[in-house]
Amino acid sequence: VIPKATVSRLPLYLQALTEYDHLGITLVSSEEIAQKLGITSSQLRKDLSYFGGLGIRGAGYDVACLLGRIKEILGMQKKRRLAIIGAGKLGTALAGYRGLQQHGLEVKALFEIDKGKIGTAIAGVPVYPLAELHAQTARLGLEIAVLTVPAAAAQKVADLVVEAGFKAIWNFAPIRLEVPENIIVQYEDLVAGVLTLVHHLSRKLG
Amino acid sequence: VIPKATVSRLPLYLQALTEYDHLGITLVSSEEIAQKLGITSSQLRKDLSYFGGLGIRGAGYDVACLLGRIKEILGMQKKRRLAIIGAGKLGTALAGYRGLQQHGLEVKALFEIDKGKIGTAIAGVPVYPLAELHAQTARLGLEIAVLTVPAAAAQKVADLVVEAGFKAIWNFAPIRLEVPENIIVQYEDLVAGVLTLVHHLSRKLG
Ligand SMILES: NC(=O)c1ccc[n+]([C@@H]2O[C@H](COP(=O)([O-])OP(=O)(O)OC[C@H]3O[C@@H](n4cnc5c(N)ncnc54)[C@H](O)[C@@H]3O)[C@@H](O)[C@H]2O)c1
Ligand SMILES: NC(=O)c1ccc[n+]([C@@H]2O[C@H](COP(=O)([O-])OP(=O)(O)OC[C@H]3O[C@@H](n4cnc5c(N)ncnc54)[C@H](O)[C@@H]3O)[C@@H](O)[C@H]2O)c1
Incomplete structure (x- = not known):
């Protein structure tokens, strides 16, 4: 189960990733996301670790994949x-x-x-x-x-x-x-x- | 200085106390406020302790006094x-x-x-x-x-x-x-x- 505090930050990650997606950015580092949102990158990595290892060592996160995973966890697949x-x-x-x-x-x-x-x-x-x-x-x-x-x-x-x-x-x-x-x-x-x-x-x- | 997490809960306390005030309730216990807001009464007492001992032992908190204090901390005295x-x-x-x-x-x-x-x-x-x-x-x-x-x-x-x-x-x-x-x-x-x-x-x- 994903901790409540992590769930409460997911909409924030969703907003940032949606922006990257619109800009055509396909790969982004945890430092870059964390800096944009004003949180620590260790907090971000810890939150994202609950969804399984989505980060590619040294290259960052796959934006489309992470976006899909967050939408799934938030239950957005179903109308x-x-x-x-x-x-x-x-x-x-x-x-x-x-x-x-x-x-x-x-x-x-x-x-x-x-x-x-x-x-x-x-x-x-x-x-x-x-x-x-x-x-x-x-x-x-x-x-x-x-x-x-x-x-x-x-x-x-x-x-x-x-x-x-x-x-x-x-x-x-x-x-x-x-x-x-x-x-x-x-x-x-x-x-x-x-x-x-x-x-x-x-x-x-x- | 009041911790950020406590400040972020003040609007919640403000809403509950405003409701008590409208209902003419002048004294309320920390258990009663905590139960209404779905938080623990120890969290509430800890938060309120940052404003100085406003609770009257055994009788609870003075609603008007606490309301005034929270409005002051939130800077609502000034338009x-x-x-x-x-x-x-x-x-x-x-x-x-x-x-x-x-x-x-x-x-x-x-x-x-x-x-x-x-x-x-x-x-x-x-x-x-x-x-x-x-x-x-x-x-x-x-x-x-x-x-x-x-x-x-x-x-x-x-x-x-x-x-x-x-x-x-x-x-x-x-x-x-x-x-x-x-x-x-x-x-x-x-x-x-x-x-x-x-x-x-x-x-x-x-
Ligand atoms: N409607 C909602 O319930 C709601 C909920 C959450 C978030 N938002 C957000 O709030 C913002 C406004 O949403 P809305 O539904 O009111 O949109 P809207 O299209 O009804 O209103 C936007 C207004 O901004 C004006 N505008 C556009 N560019 C401007 C500029 N450069 N300077 C000054 N005015 C400008 C437009 O003329 C328009 O009147 C959006 O960013 C939206 O995502 C809206
Ligand atoms: N307007 C805002 O920006 C805003 C912001 C934060 C919170 N709120 C809160 O949202 C609520 C609505 O605010 P508003 O500004 O839209 O008010 P409003 O007076 O414009 O709209 C309220 C609507 O509810 C209808 N209504 C009243 N009793 C009803 C009932 N029993 N069943 C169905 N409909 C009923 C009224 O006919 C009216 O159309 C309020 O509780 C307000 O405190 C509003």
Whole structure:
């Protein structure tokens, strides 16, 4: 099994390797990748050692091979179907984000309680009434629910999502959700990143 | 000095304490906070010990006092002025996000190259032409640049941002930026979270 901390760094390696691939670079050293990402090359080599010896001594790593291996470990070989609940500012931005599709994630439906949004389409994806969550989830084979509803509505929406048969929740609302053990919840706190930035800014400049 | 790993957990504690504060809870134990966040209470107590003994033995932590202390360490006492560069889907969502203001972050300007967007306002914030970046930065006292432009434009925009006198960059474009040592860059990889979720989903379900 690959340690959680290593898994959490894989998206970073994926981004760097995808960039090399776009630039037509086929072989790259661990020093070069590590320098680009601001980590130590020993940390990188240790992480990559969990996938079997992919480095060619003295020549570096095969970019295409490593990219394929990381995508496999992240489970990107299989397409996953997403529903976005709450077609507001953030839900709309995510619905139109091509980066999701590039990683095997297909947005198949949006759900809303706002009558003005129901029956419309965002980035070509239909907006259904929340009342149809259960029926549409079964019909479309939806697996991951993206919560972009206000914090006050998030727990109730999470309850509906669990009842409808979703296996995982990607939560953008700034509250902790109470869900059964078997449901995977990934929290996204957009503000955490900028608060870390502000902390470094205050220490530097006051 | 507070260790980087502790600083990176502060936004999580901030979110939990803000929730307690909204619910009118004035005193809370480390076990209760730790359980809500899915971490160990010894990790929590260790982190909080860097701010001086805020816990009252046997009674727990004073929510308001701890909240104030964390905001101080994160540098939220001072308001910071932001510019959003790229008024597309994500830039628009961020411009209208009240969560930024609640953390002392004020969006004062958006910048664009799209003639259809220049001269408009998003969430009440004016959209200026990118050509005016230097002049508006000085006039408005802008400190943090939020990059929500396509990856292909991001490095060039970062160069302009550094020239205009910004001290920090909050980057959403999926590429590593090359900037001088003294500029703080915080990367945001929105996809990293959902890829971690997909990894756990594949390991559970295949
Ligand atoms: N906008 C951002 O950049 C941003 C950044 C970080 C976090 N967030 C978080 O993401 C969430 C959404 O933010 P937003 O800015 O898009 O808000 P928004 O108000 O623009 O959109 C919320 C949408 O959810 C819908 N909604 C409300 N209750 C619902 C329910 N029970 N079922 C289905 N839909 C429901 C509303 O009709 C609305 O369309 C919030 O929790 C917010 O804190 C937003
Ligand atoms: N939409 C999302 O949910 C999402 C999620 C994660 C990451 N991102 C990243 O955020 C960035 C923006 O994504 P988006 O979906 O908002 O794209 P978008 O195409 O909707 O918006 C990009 C905007 O940037 C403007 N622009 C282009 N070049 C510019 C320049 N040199 N100076 C100023 N403005 C310029 C365009 O006119 C456009 O309005 C991309 O790098 C994307 O990969 C987006």
